[in-house]
Amino acid sequence: MQPSSLINRSSLRRHLRQKRRLLTTHQQKLASRQVCQLVRQQPWFIKASSLAIYMAVDGEVDPLPIALMAQGMGKKVYLPVLHPLNTNHLLFIRFTPQTPLEKNRFGILEPRLKGYGLKRANSCRVQALDLLLMPLVGFDSQGGRLGMGGGFYDRTLAIRPNEFKRPKLIGLAHECQKVEQLPLEPWDVPLTGIVTPSQVYPT
Template structure:
């Protein structure tokens, strides 16, 4: 990727982050409710058992309501945690009311890894997840996406070993984060679809 393309992505990232931060608290709550209604209509959501989500930050659309719904349906919820040994990758740890939390180096809350002992039986390998709901900074209707730029999800879900099972990857975003064109990086792991409060942008036709 050229320096010019990287600069385009950086500027677009700044613009779209500012856009979603301008949404009012009332608009954010309404978007979260609509997102929950959208996802519970999706057959792939009803089928899955182990779901990875995120805690909303920096104006991201909140999955909190759909997490509550998923727990009531008996689904297991996992949160991403910065991998303690492999830089740039993620672990996924079971998220419950009693899960001890701490802020990572980006100031985002995640399950604490202190001692690692409490993780026995609670950490789920990425390949065993059924569904991963990912935050987005920007996206196109064709499924191209723009993340925060750290590449954590890309490294975690790259198909770099024989037999690796990649879970269903779905991006969550506000409709105002959609753009017509997006400079794509070679390392971007493709999504199966993108869900907003108004629409499912289906990339994988078998979704």
């Protein structure tokens, strides 16, 4: 295992993204199914009535099977959207099979806000979610998370830090994204746990 503490974050990010991209389409689909199977067994998922997922890009573990499973169980599912007034933060908008999607400035699909997303019934404050499933580039067994570098989740979760008894923050990843120890910054928000196709890492 590579000692990530000796590598700066940007180099580590490039290295791990490349490893993730090398996975075949079959490996990606299998990983998504296996992660879904593990998530469905976890008490924090069973108890959650509302959760947020993400739209996978760049080799990320695809959480859509989890979303479909959750909706079939009567849970409310949300997607992150770049805030239209403060684009350094995220909104969370209700996601159903009928939700109109469009690409944001990073090429990631998100619910279309115009004429839809800002209705009160469709939006949710991050503090009101029970479970937040998060993408990541790298992780360690202490709950450290290395993201894509935009800092959107960290800023959104840091707005009212003493209100965050909820949601549970769970990262989804491939096993090849695990490192011994991440070089973290003071603003990095630690995860509650990480789920890979083969293991659940509590922190």
